[in-house]
Structure formats: structure tokens, C-alpha cells
Amino acid sequence: MLRRLVFAVAVAAIAACGDPNTGVGIEVIDAHVVRVIETGDHEGAKYQRLAVQLDGSLYRGEVVELEWDGRRALNENGFLSPGDRVLLTLSRTGSTRTYTISEIVRLPSLWPFVVVLAAALIVVGRWKGLASLAGLGASIAVFLLAVLPAVRNGDDPLLATLVGSIGVLVVAVFVVHGFNRKSVAALLGTLGTLVLVVGLAAVAISVARITGLGTEDAIFVFVGTQGKVDMPRLVLAGVVVASLGALVDMAVGQASTAFELSAASELHGSRLYLSALNVGRDHIGSLVNTLALAYFGGALPLIVLVSLGFQPLSVSINSEEITQSILAVLIASIGLVLCVPLTTGIAVALVDRVKPMPATSI
Incomplete structure (x- = not known):
């Protein structure tokens, strides 16, 4: 019964958020890094040149070359590697499509810590932990x-x-x-x-x-x-x-x-x-x-x-x-x-x- 309640609450919360890739006047597409073409430093500003494959939209599978210099700035901890998932913003000018790396998909990296928290609560707190x-x-x-x-x-x-x-x-x-x-x-x-x-x-x-x-x-x-x-x-x-x-x-x-x-x-x-x-x-x-x-x-x-x-x-x-x-x-x-x-x-x-x-x- 408790598991069903938690599941129902989670589904309702996710449904209430709607499409996570939908914004006001913004089209966002899932993608992943295929390879790193170049990593450099331009007047103190670090950047990467990446080959990125689209995982969504009508152009799924298409590979585009994009520059990544962070949302505001970039350091080594923000460098991307092949396989890393990113979110692309699509803008159109006539028939021309322009993609920009909007953000790194970070939330999945937190799931192991969620599992550790849940396990610790259940092992130490038992039913109280599950209730919490x-x-x-x-x-x-x-x-x-x-x-x-x-x-x-x-x-x-x-x-x-x-x-x-x-x-x-x-x-x-x-x-x-x-x-x-x-x-x-x-x-x-x-x-x-x-x-x-x-x-x-x-x-x-x-x-x-x-x-x-x-x-x-x-x-x-x-x-x-x-x-x-x-x-x-x-x-x-x-x-x-x-x-x-x-x-x-x-x-x-x-x-x-x-x-x-x-x-x-x-x-x-x-x-x-x-x-x-x-x-x-x-x-x-x-x-x-x-x-x-x-x-x-x-x-x-x-x-x-x-x-x-x-x-x-x-x-x-x-x-x-x-x-x-x-x-x-x-x-x-x-x-x-x-x-x-x-x-x-x-x-x-x-x-x-x-x-x-x-x-x-x-």
C-alpha cells in the first residue's frame, strides 16, 4: 500500500510538470556527445568543439558540430566527454536550423546518491525510514x-x-x-x-x-x-x-x-x-x-x-x-x-x- 502511494505521488508530480523539454518560445532537443574535436583556451576562456548527435525531434540521428563554453563560463570540471548527454536549444531563421548547447543533463548522476539515501534510511530506520x-x-x-x-x-x-x-x-x-x-x-x-x-x-x-x-x-x-x-x-x-x-x-x-x-x-x-x-x-x-x-x-x-x-x-x-x-x-x-x-x-x-x-x- 505504501509503495503504491509513493508511486502514485511520483507519477502525479511528474505529470504536473508537463513536458520537461517545453518552454515559452523555446524548443529543446535531447542529444549526446559523439566525440571531442578540440579543447582549447581563447584569451583565458576555455571551450570545446564537439560532435553532437541528436536523440530527439524529426532530425534524430543527425550529427552537428557545436562549441561548448558553458552557460556563462567553463572550467575543466565542465568539459564534456563522448557519451555525455546534453540539451540543445533549436532556433530557426527561414530554413536554417541553429543548435546551441543549452545545458548538461546532470540529474541522472544524482540517482546513485538517492539510492544510497533510501538504503541508509531503510537499513537504519527500518519502517520509520520507509515512512520518512x-x-x-x-x-x-x-x-x-x-x-x-x-x-x-x-x-x-x-x-x-x-x-x-x-x-x-x-x-x-x-x-x-x-x-x-x-x-x-x-x-x-x-x-x-x-x-x-x-x-x-x-x-x-x-x-x-x-x-x-x-x-x-x-x-x-x-x-x-x-x-x-x-x-x-x-x-x-x-x-x-x-x-x-x-x-x-x-x-x-x-x-x-x-x-x-x-x-x-x-x-x-x-x-x-x-x-x-x-x-x-x-x-x-x-x-x-x-x-x-x-x-x-x-x-x-x-x-x-x-x-x-x-x-x-x-x-x-x-x-x-x-x-x-x-x-x-x-x-x-x-x-x-x-x-x-x-x-x-x-x-x-x-x-x-x-x-x-x-x-x-x-
């Missing part, structure tokens, strides 16, 4: 099938993301951890913290004058949707999504701690709350650090660029791109900290509802 895979697939499907189309159609990005996030939370908590009081405590703690995160992020984006147009990709989104997407609210939605995983982790950990401490001892009420809170304090430090490193790891090229000093440091560190990354780390970290006492309180309240108070001797 199903939860991951369902979470991705929620964003692909619900959130993304809504944002693309010009609906409120924040509202669409919040609705999708609730769906993701329900799947992530109940599918992986089962339907029980512990899961209910984790879900309520996460939702409560999420409300605080949205409020804090909205204030921060307003105060910091974040337009949502600080990157080239963001400008393409704005222009490509003819201004239908509210870019500041899209940034706000991004902060919510980025915080979600860490908040679920923290909430589930705190709920589990409270229930396990209660089961293993006679703790209840304020004593149980304080004991679970002490465990949460240890968890906070490691998760906040992990969150910050994940953000700054993704922004490492930008940080290196700033350190080179091509523009004044005062201008660089106040750029919208860097400010937005720092803002996301700060808001997510605040959310993690607040999640601990909130979820712990909810979990203790639910524990005390089912666990009778020990009798006190007079």
Missing part, C-alpha cells in the same frame, strides 16, 4: 502540485505556502511518527511556532526594505509572470519553507523527550516541563548552528566575492541578497528557540491528561 521516504515524496508533491501552480498563477505566495506547509506538516508528522498524542503535540508546537515565524519575518522584511528583486532569478520570476507575483511575500514564503524542516525536527524531539521522560519516571507538571526543557536547550545550540552553516554554505561563492573587495564592504554587506540570507537565518533561529518552550508545554499538557497524578501521602 513516503513523507518526503508526499511533501515534495504538495509543493509541486499545489504551492507552485498557485504562485505561478499569481495567487498570494504566502497563503499558498502556508496551506501547503500545513499539508506537509501533517504528512511529515503523522506518516512518519504515527497518529498519537506525541505527534499531535509536535504538530501543534510546529504550527504555533510557524505563526510566530511569519509575524517576525513580515516585520523584518518591511523594516529591512526587502523588495524580493535582489537576484537575477527573482527578476526573471517577476518579469516572466508579468508582475503577478508579490515578490516580498514570496521572500516571506521562502523563509517559512526554509524554517519548516528544522521546526519539525525540534518539535518532534521535544514532544518525544517529554513523553519518554514521563514514561520512564514519575515526573509530571512543572518538573517534567523543566526536565524536557533542559534537553531542548542542548538541542537548540546544535540545530541553530546547523541552520546557519546550511545557509552560509549555499551563499559561500557570494561571501568569497564580497571578500575580494571588488566593491566597498559597506555596499556588499548591505546588499539585498546578503541581508536576505542573514534575515532568514535569524528568523529561523528565533523560531527554533521559541519552539522549545512552546512544544514542551503542549506535550506536558497532553501527558498530564492521560497520566494520573501520583498520590501524595498526608
Whole structure:
């Protein structure tokens, strides 16, 4: 049953994406490299001259000679070899066809790592690991099938993301951890913290004058949707999504701690709350650090660029791109900290509802 559910979700997600080679006014054709004709360096810019065979379209099997110099630039790690798959862009001028190598087909190279992840989850986590895979697939499907189309159609990005996030939370908590009081405590703690995160992020984006147009990709989104997407609210939605995983982790950990401490001892009420809170304090430090490193790891090229000093440091560190990354780390970290006492309180309240108070001797 679980395998059928995962398969159905995967098929639905793929179908929702449509033809992957179809774009707005762009015709893309699958091809592969037959041989490398030349590899050279022109005034510091590396390039390759390749013989490429078309694998699609009416001209399937035709071999063309093309130059590959990367999307923006090229180094040795981007050099192609015979057998490598590429995507070609076709343009027509009258009866003349012109092909350009648009991109390398990279996704298949990631499948071995997907298999390793799935195997590790199943071997170590067993049924919980299998359930987590199903939860991951369902979470991705929620964003692909619900959130993304809504944002693309010009609906409120924040509202669409919040609705999708609730769906993701329900799947992530109940599918992986089962339907029980512990899961209910984790879900309520996460939702409560999420409300605080949205409020804090909205204030921060307003105060910091974040337009949502600080990157080239963001400008393409704005222009490509003819201004239908509210870019500041899209940034706000991004902060919510980025915080979600860490908040679920923290909430589930705190709920589990409270229930396990209660089961293993006679703790209840304020004593149980304080004991679970002490465990949460240890968890906070490691998760906040992990969150910050994940953000700054993704922004490492930008940080290196700033350190080179091509523009004044005062201008660089106040750029919208860097400010937005720092803002996301700060808001997510605040959310993690607040999640601990909130979820712990909810979990203790639910524990005390089912666990009778020990009798006190007079």
C-alpha cells in the first residue's frame, strides 16, 4: 500500500510538470556527445568543439558540430566527454536550423546518491525510514502540485505556502511518527511556532526594505509572470519553507523527550516541563548552528566575492541578497528557540491528561 502511494505521488508530480523539454518560445532537443574535436583556451576562456548527435525531434540521428563554453563560463570540471548527454536549444531563421548547447543533463548522476539515501534510511530506520521516504515524496508533491501552480498563477505566495506547509506538516508528522498524542503535540508546537515565524519575518522584511528583486532569478520570476507575483511575500514564503524542516525536527524531539521522560519516571507538571526543557536547550545550540552553516554554505561563492573587495564592504554587506540570507537565518533561529518552550508545554499538557497524578501521602 505504501509503495503504491509513493508511486502514485511520483507519477502525479511528474505529470504536473508537463513536458520537461517545453518552454515559452523555446524548443529543446535531447542529444549526446559523439566525440571531442578540440579543447582549447581563447584569451583565458576555455571551450570545446564537439560532435553532437541528436536523440530527439524529426532530425534524430543527425550529427552537428557545436562549441561548448558553458552557460556563462567553463572550467575543466565542465568539459564534456563522448557519451555525455546534453540539451540543445533549436532556433530557426527561414530554413536554417541553429543548435546551441543549452545545458548538461546532470540529474541522472544524482540517482546513485538517492539510492544510497533510501538504503541508509531503510537499513537504519527500518519502517520509520520507509515512512520518512513516503513523507518526503508526499511533501515534495504538495509543493509541486499545489504551492507552485498557485504562485505561478499569481495567487498570494504566502497563503499558498502556508496551506501547503500545513499539508506537509501533517504528512511529515503523522506518516512518519504515527497518529498519537506525541505527534499531535509536535504538530501543534510546529504550527504555533510557524505563526510566530511569519509575524517576525513580515516585520523584518518591511523594516529591512526587502523588495524580493535582489537576484537575477527573482527578476526573471517577476518579469516572466508579468508582475503577478508579490515578490516580498514570496521572500516571506521562502523563509517559512526554509524554517519548516528544522521546526519539525525540534518539535518532534521535544514532544518525544517529554513523553519518554514521563514514561520512564514519575515526573509530571512543572518538573517534567523543566526536565524536557533542559534537553531542548542542548538541542537548540546544535540545530541553530546547523541552520546557519546550511545557509552560509549555499551563499559561500557570494561571501568569497564580497571578500575580494571588488566593491566597498559597506555596499556588499548591505546588499539585498546578503541581508536576505542573514534575515532568514535569524528568523529561523528565533523560531527554533521559541519552539522549545512552546512544544514542551503542549506535550506536558497532553501527558498530564492521560497520566494520573501520583498520590501524595498526608
